[in-house]
Amino acid sequence: MPIYAYRCDECGFAKDVLQKISDPVLTVCPSCGKSAFKKQVTAAGFQLKGSGWYVTDFRGGNAPATGTAPSTDGAASGAKEAPAAASAGPAPAATPSKDSSGT
Numbered sequence: 001m002p003i004y005a006y007r008c009d010e011c012g013f014a015k016d017v018l019q020k021i022s023d024p025v026l027t028v029c030p031s032c033g034k035s036a037f038k039k040q041v042t043a044a045g046f047q048l049k050g051s052g053w054y055v056t057d058f059r060g061g062n063a064p065a066t067g068t069a070p071s072t073d074g075a076a077s078g079a080k081e082a083p084a085a086a087s088a089g090p091a092p093a094a095t096p097s098k099d100s101s102g103t
Contacts, residue, residue: 001018001019002018002019003016003018003045004016004017004019004039004040005017005039005040005042006037006040007038008029008032008037009036010029010034010036011029013029015030025039026039
């Protein structure tokens, strides 16, 4: 069940409430009793873990504005390109030969 943050606009009382998604939104402040209790927008409380997820992903700052992936120029990163013949495709599989001796 998600935890929702509420805050009263009248008295400033704040409370985190564990509620089902189907539960009705709270409107009456438990502190002052007025109908000024509002649900706040809060950040999600989870972390993505495992291979392929990094702490720095989606933190902003270095993402390109055009929506294209950053350049992977080999000269800029110091990597050398592999020869085209080596990456042309997999080697053909060897076929078993029949023994001509008949044994």
